[in-house]
Amino acid sequence: MGKLVTEMLKGTLEGIVLAILSGRPAYGYEITAQLRDQGFSDIAEGTIYALLVRVEQRGLVDVQKVPSEKGPPRKVYSLNDQGREYLEEFWRTWSFLAGRLEQLREGGK
Amino acid sequence: MGKLVTEMLKGTLEGIVLAILSGRPAYGYEITAQLRDQGFSDIAEGTIYALLVRVEQRGLVDVQKVPSEKGPPRKVYSLNDQGREYLEEFWRTWSFLAGRLEQLREGGK
DNA sequence: TCAGCTATTCGGTGTTGCTAGGTAGAGGTA
DNA sequence: TACCTCTACCTAGCAACACCGAATAGCTGA
Numbered sequence: 001m002g003k004l005v006t007e008m009l010k011g012t013l014e015g016i017v018l019a020i021l022s023g024r025p026a027y028g029y030e031i032t033a034q035l036r037d038q039g040f041s042d043i044a045e046g047t048i049y050a051l052l053v054r055v056e057q058r059g060l061v062d063v064q065k066v067p068s069e070k071g072p073p074r075k076v077y078s079l080n081d082q083g084r085e086y087l088e089e090f091w092r093t094w095s096f097l098a099g100r101l102e103q104l105r106e107g108g109k
Numbered sequence: 110m111g112k113l114v115t116e117m118l119k120g121t122l123e124g125i126v127l128a129i130l131s132g133r134p135a136y137g138y139e140i141t142a143q144l145r146d147q148g149f150s151d152i153a154e155g156t157i158y159a160l161l162v163r164v165e166q167r168g169l170v171d172v173q174k175v176p177s178e179k180g181p182p183r184k185v186y187s188l189n190d191q192g193r194e195y196l197e198e199f200w201r202t203w204s205f206l207a208g209r210l211e212q213l214r215e216g217g218k
Numbered sequence: 219t220c221a222g223c224t225a226t227t228c229g230g231t232g233t234t235g236c237t238a239g240g241t242a243g244a245g246g247t248a
Numbered sequence: 249t250a251c252c253t254c255t256a257c258c259t260a261g262c263a264a265c266a267c268c269g270a271a272t273a274g275c276t277g278a
Contacts, residue, residue: 007120180224
């Protein structure tokens, strides 16, 4: 996709990644691949790693280093309680925004 | 609301404003007030004006200066054909993103 | 005259995703 | 050995965007 998605991802990508982690723990490389499979075709790897560092520093996730058979050790992230709380807040905010936009879309027809 | 909304608005606020303009022409001050009424309580005025300048420079809107009875002349913006096309693209992108997030939300339960 | 509302503009800041590299481990091939 | 490929992570510099704070300007009513 294009620049539109890029701008929209600002603020939502974080929630997306946390939502993925709420399902099960995962590591950066894996998350990137998963997102690409799901249609976010041009997500940059660096973006995900930087994002994971940020959420870790904010204490939303726990990290565990796990050796890989195929390369350098993986940093496996898992959502902790604080992260789960934050994710709920994210969903509330998202619902608000999505509601407004839905309304605007209806009105515009 | 908080920082979450601020970050989410990046990329979507533009579409929101264009969607408002697709209903009828409007000027900056009016748009700001309307957004605040609709729940975007802490939208900064400066943000809207800057956004309007951007979309004007990209040729998505036409501008007309109209005298006001209550203050300085208003700059009334109206969506043109190019803007209408762009707005459709915006909705497509939004739908994609909203779909992905909806799916994630379901899965996370 | 001065406060208050309307209406627009601008400079500086922080956050965020992208670009474009680099580092490093393990396996396969010539 | 030398080289390539895949896995896996990291980093510096950049552009876009929303916010903050302040300034400017026109009009009205106390």
